[in-house]
Amino acid sequence: MSWFRALRETGRSGLAVERKRLEPLLAARGAAGLAITIAVCLWTLGPEAAASSAFGAFQAAIATFQRSWRPRPELALASGTTLAVSTFLGYLTISHLALFLALLVLWTFVSGLSWAAGPTTGLIASSNVAMMVVTVTLPTSVAQAAVHAGTMIGGGLVQAALIVLLPVRRWGAQRDALADALAAEADYARRLRQDPSAPFDALPLMEARRAAAVTPRQARRRPAALHGARGLAERIRPVLAALADPAMGVPAEGRERDRVRELLAAAATVLDATARAIRRGEPTVLPPAAVAALRTPDTGSLLDGAPYRAAARLARLLRDVAEVADSEAGGRPRWGERGNDHPPPPPPSPLPHPAQSPSHLHRPTLLALVPLTLRSVREEAHKAGSPVRRHAVRVSAVAAVGYLLGTALPLGHGYWVPLASVMIMRPDFSETYSRAVARFAGTLVGVAVATGVLQAAGSGTLLAGGLAVASAALMYLLMRTGQFAAQGCIAAYVVFLLGMGGEEWTQTVPERVVLTLLGGLLAMLAYAVYPAWETPRLRSRLADWLAAQGRYAAAVVRHYAEPVGATAPDVREALLAARSARAAWHAAVARAEGEPVRQRGLPRVAADDAEDALTHLGRAALLMEAHLPERDATPVPAAAVLADTLRTATEKGARAVREGKVPTWDAVRDVLESPDWSEGDAWSDGDATGHMGKSVVRTTARLLLRSLTELSEALDPTVPEKPDGPRNPESSTTR
Structure with missing residues (x-):
């Protein structure tokens, strides 16, 4: 410029x-x-x-x-x-x-x-x-x-x-932050009905987390509606993505897809009603049609495997967040008796990890x-x-x-x-x-x-x-x-x-x-x-985001080899670090766009395509996180090798990006082409839960490699630019 x-x-x-x-x-x-x-x-x-x-x-x-x-x-x-x-x-x-x-x-x-x-x-x-x-x-x-x-x-x-x-x-800013996070998820659910890979802006969730940190004095006075709802909102986000994504088993069209769209519409309605109740401090009023759609027994006859589990988890999480929002008003949303809910709730969800943290996020006193x-x-x-x-x-x-x-x-x-x-x-x-x-x-x-x-x-x-x-x-x-x-x-x-x-x-x-x-x-x-231009630092910001996404993906993959159920604080920490790195990247890009500096080493189109690739990398890890196995599930030994390789490869790739080089992913590709990833003993069915975990790992591992390959293509000046430019400019708002 x-x-x-x-x-x-x-x-x-x-x-x-x-x-x-x-x-x-x-x-x-x-x-x-x-x-x-x-x-x-x-x-x-x-x-x-x-x-x-x-x-x-x-x-x-x-x-x-x-x-x-x-x-x-x-x-x-x-x-x-x-x-x-x-x-x-x-x-x-x-x-x-x-x-x-x-x-x-x-x-x-x-x-x-x-x-x-x-x-x-x-x-x-x-x-x-x-x-x-x-x-x-x-x-x-x-x-x-x-x-x-x-x-x-x-x-x-x-x-x-x-x-x-x-x-x-009083507590109005905190109410607004939490309500904005739930409203953003409601909008996300509606967009998923038309586009199963729709982008999601994680900023409202980040703001809600910052707002949830309180001093000891505030913790004693915080309204009941602000206890626990943010953690539930964090758990709803990956379940929505997993339910809608065709890679998890629901065809792009047909009766199953229609049922998924109905569930997403009902989820959006419930989330909007909950956000409105939290923002105003009023009782939660749930539309009966939305509640009925989430409780109908037809789900079990249309969906099975990973989509069915996602649908069941979604219904339970929505019920829980509505009840938390209504706790301040001293009532209960009209969801029905727990024993009559359909589909029946699965075992306790492994998602995610706020339960492992203290009862509230600590903010230091002045x-x-x-x-x-x-x-x-x-x-x-x-x-x-x-x-x-x-x-x-x-x-x-x-x-x-x-x-x-x-x-x-x-x-x-x-x-x-x-x-x-x-x-x-x-x-x-x-x-x-x-x-x-x-x-x-x-x-x-x-x-x-x-x-x-x-x-x-x-x-x-x-x-x-x-x-x-x-x-x-x-x-x-x-x-x-x-x-x-x-x-x-x-x-x-x-x-x-x-x-x-x-x-x-x-x-x-x-x-x-x-x-x-x-x-x-x-x-x-x-x-x-004496300027402090952001443009020359874009490669470093991109490298930081790549390394953070790699650590997050590796942490998720490892828990398929070492199932721990809900006790996965390392995944939570890696996710928060990836969000922070993503936010730093977007802030740097926004500042660089207004600077009167020539692009140095990272053209605009390359930056957009690289951003899109890292977005898809995070989405693949997100789909895996949505189906983390229970503690007693059958381990997937091959996932441990992939996790180690993925972490090492993304760290080396981040160094290459900082140095202006094109990262390579031969080590990850070799793992996926090794005998351990063939139809051998490592992928025998075992129990039903273990079989689903193996299916998730095999599906999403290919998505991870594809995203990393797209990143290298975006940063390689010898690869011709795509005629339609960046694949999805709006994907900069994905988790």
Whole structure:
């Protein structure tokens, strides 16, 4: 992509206003906390202290709106406290330029590294640095600086107290995450009716898992509907795929396929009803037609073997997840008596593995998170080629240069330059440039509107404070619709807030516009001079995904040789690692698509085809996981050799991908062509369960090899490109 096109696309992204669900109650609560803080400080300490407290309360409320599963009061307290510490330390050094610059560089560098701990931590740290350069100019003595720091902590305390006293949709984010996962599976079931190999986006399941992690205090208060339903949702996903896939025994057309489509439609209906009940905290209402379709005895006469077991497991899992969802309301969904269910439930399902983990996923407390964050920051600081470390170096250099330029220019209020730069800069190119455009355009609009309002309404401390609260409320309401709207509200808020502190709008408007533009230009120039492009790292991301998929497939195959039933935590861990690697690959591709960098070693078509091949590899392993044998099943000895070979081959293949070579799979092919995989003693029928396990292994092993071969073809420049391009571009959303 050329620089011109990249700038055009990022500019459009920055100015875009998206349609999002607005949350007026949350916005009103944040604005109320800000108003209380300003009013108390105006009454007791005066306008300047009120302005400082307003920054603390404003930032604390913004922190609670971030996409984080941590308790909201903790976020508000952490934001207000860290801003207070930053401001106090900044005031102690502001009278000595060299000392303040050293502190600014150090503080900004640490804030840049804090992105290693997650976007919420990174945003809070960056905002603290940006606001510090403003708030250090408000006090006039060390004692006043301490008072101002205390008011910032007070602003965070007020916001935290309001969250506790005025809860809005308590556990709402966690409910939404779990409901979204179930709704995604319902949509997946409907698509499987038409396309048995339809893709599935695992992101909702990943989000639901992140939302399910709770602190010990949260674990005691969590609603009953959020206990266990996520684990059941994880088990439903592979069963749906196994039921629909023709490789597992159901013909592409005929009475069996019609029955499978009926079961999938009923499953989608039940999942939607369950998702709706969890989202709203209401009793589960199951449509009788869907329940009847899942309980009909016709299934046993039409399906047998692996499809029959999948159908039985699906009915039982859907019943269980509906009952879990209904437990909060104290009722039971009308599913019928367990003894009358049809088809009869099979032995306990080996899927999967949440039951082997603790009763809840552990989230560290705020204090326990500190050493974990420090460890992540230290690792990024020492990692060669780390994008986070490059971002830290870049943003700290820009902050220092911007502060010096702002101080040297005869405009006054030079802190606008580093403030704009720090708030704009992010570790990746697209977000940095889109935020730069959004901030400048939003600043123009916000300053123009605020100026017009002040000219029409006049000046005054109370009026300016009220207008600042109104601007903040509008920002809280619109902040998820895009950067442009949020930046416009922030610009108006700062103008009103400084007006409350005694500054006339004529002193702030021209310089704010000019210096904000200068800060944005510095941020954009810094990324162009010292970038952290994702494009050259695409091969490494693809190799990581290949290695993770290989470990997952090998773990599944091994349990056909060593049946353990439900006790397969290694499969679960391998699956989660494969999902994380897949998510990292897709995030890297999304960032690379907007970068003005030529493709280096991995053309777009090759990347799409390689992604498709790894998707099919994961799907083959998924089908095997859906039919993991019970603990007392007859082992399949040949599967152990295949598991070892598969793991070793994919690790070597990952190294080849990183080095720009084409991986080979001769070792896997030799295993599948060896006498152990012929019609000999290794594949004798044995009992019925063992016979089905052998059939599954033999079928899916060929699918694994085919997927690996397709990967090599995608990465081989000597293989001509297929006329129709990538086989299935949408398959990037598969598990």
